Amino acid sequence: MTEGNELLNKADALLAKYRSTPVPDFPVLTDVVDLPAETSADPTESITNLTEPPDVNGRDKDAELELEIRNLEARLRSQLLLAIEPYVANCLDGPLKALIKTLLDEALAHTVAELASKIQVETTALVSDAVTKAVEREIVDFRSELERP
Numbered sequence: 001m002t003e004g005n006e007l008l009n010k011a012d013a014l015l016a017k018y019r020s021t022p023v024p025d026f027p028v029l030t031d032v033v034d035l036p037a038e039t040s041a042d043p044t045e046s047i048t049n050l051t052e053p054p055d056v057n058g059r060d061k062d063a064e065l066e067l068e069i070r071n072l073e074a075r076l077r078s079q080l081l082l083a084i085e086p087y088v089a090n091c092l093d094g095p096l097k098a099l100i101k102t103l104l105d106e107a108l109a110h111t112v113a114e115l116a117s118k119i120q121v122e123t124t125a126l127v128s129d130a131v132t133k134a135v136e137r138e139i140v141d142f143r144s145e146l147e148r149p
Helices: 002-018 043-051 056-147
Strands: none
């Protein structure tokens, strides 16, 4: 075990030789910090100073500033939309109308073809029924003429 410790100590010494140790600008846990001489002897006074609410006027100013920024954003947004609306309308008007026309033509062509197919099927069925009934009626009439003496 001592050999391991000796080896670690030698490695640590070698690393420490080339290690730069900058002095931090802030106190670390191992540093002792001197308190200012103005501190009060009453420890509760420092606690009440920490728990006092922040300045109300400062909060009001922040809230007013935030509200003013939001109002400005809303005005700017509406002005920009009004300004670019004609350009957007001109850019989209032609292509949008062409797209709508194409989609409507396709839908209409599909609907017309489907409707024509249904009409053909229904018409064929109606004509077939009408012809069948007419033939049956003629057969009945023909038989009734044959049965008459």
